[in-house]
Amino acid sequence: MVVRIRGAAKAFGPVTVFEGIDLDVHQSEVVVLIGPSGAGKSTLLRCVNGLERLDAGTIDISGERLSYQQGPLNRIRRNVGMVFQSFNLFPHMSVLGNVMCAPVKVAGRPRDEARQEARQLLDKVGLADKCDSFPSSLSGGQRQRVAIARALAMRPQLMLFDEPTSALDPELVGEVLEVMRALATEGMTMIVVTHEMQFARKVADRVVLVADGGIVEQGSPQAVLDEPATPRARAFLNAVLER
Numbered sequence: 697m698v699v700r701i702r703g704a705a706k707a708f709g710p711v712t713v714f715e716g717i718d719l720d721v722h723q724s725e726v727v728v729l730i731g732p733s734g735a736g737k738s739t740l741l742r743c744v745n746g747l748e749r750l751d752a753g754t755i756d757i758s759g760e761r762l763s764y765q766q767g768p769l770n771r772i773r774r775n776v777g778m779v780f781q782s783f784n785l786f787p788h789m790s791v792l793g794n795v796m797c798a799p800v801k802v803a804g805r806p807r808d809e810a811r812q813e814a815r816q817l818l819d820k821v822g823l824a825d826k827c828d829s830f831p832s833s834l835s836g837g838q839r840q841r842v843a844i845a846r847a848l849a850m851r852p853q854l855m856l857f858d859e860p861t862s863a864l865d866p867e868l869v870g871e872v873l874e875v876m877r878a879l880a881t882e883g884m885t886m887i888v889v890t891h892e893m894q895f896a897r898k899v900a901d902r903v904v905l906v907a908d909g910g911i912v913e914q915g916s917p918q919a920v921l922d923e924p925a926t927p928r929a930r931a932f933l934n935a936v937l938e939r
């Protein structure tokens with residue numbers, strides 16, 4: 697088991713975002729989280745990599761309990777790659793610099809080794825020819841692929857994606873989803889928040905609908921997307937699929 701969440705609860709002040717969330721993610725599984733805006737999908741992902749702290753409940757990553765002490769937290773974070781809606785690249789560094797930065801500075805790997813691995817990762821996301829470019833000269837889709845390569849450079853056991861294509865022009869969405877699909881095929885364990893239902897259908901092993909403060913429904917893409925069991929799921933899917 698890569699992720700084991702039990703009884704997760706989170707509030708901001710008086711507002712409960714979710715409570716009683718149990719979720720397991722197995723090795724090489726791709727779990728797609730869907731749900732209305734404000735349901736707490738981002739907050740849940742941020743709790744999984746320790747950017748936010750649960751009010752109650754536990755999260756285990758590869759058998760290690762997420763604690764909020766600096767040492768263990770940093771160790772767990774290195775094992776968890778995250779890609780956000782906005783690209784968060786360092787603007788003053790080349791593409792190659794962005795990808796090899798954390799392996800050298802955080803993981804203490806030799807520069808030459810990190811550089812070589814960064815080149816391989818950029819090749820893998822289709823950007824071998826952009827190593828020396830700066831983020832400002834790239835399209836949104838290219839930036840997001842650099843962000844994926846940068847996360848992979850830490851050799852994570854788990855990748856979290858929070859609406860990685862939501863900020864992209866429509867014609868650039870496909871190239872990013874394709875990189876994610878390839879990663880899933882290679883066996884990466886992934887939790888993906890997305891509204892791309894075709895991606896969910898093709899790539900997800902499991903779709904989880906988060907709404908009304910908890911997990912409303914989960915199952916295979918076919919089960920959840922085609923034959924939702926609850927009125928809440930039907931209402932959400934009708935709203936999304938009508939767009």
Ligand SMILES: Nc1ncnc2c1ncn2[C@@H]1O[C@H](COP(=O)(O)OP(=O)(O)O)[C@@H](O)[C@H]1O
Pocket residue numbers: 708713731732733734735736737738739740
């Ligand atoms: N740092 C924060 N402080 C206060 N409220 C927050 C914070 N982050 C998120 N929220 C609130 O928590 C709820 C869930 O947000 P979020 O996890 O971003 O939902 P989703 O990603 O599903 O759209 C929303 O009501 C949001 O306004």
Ligand SMILES: [Mg+2]
Pocket residue numbers: 737738739858859
């Ligand atoms: Mg969100």
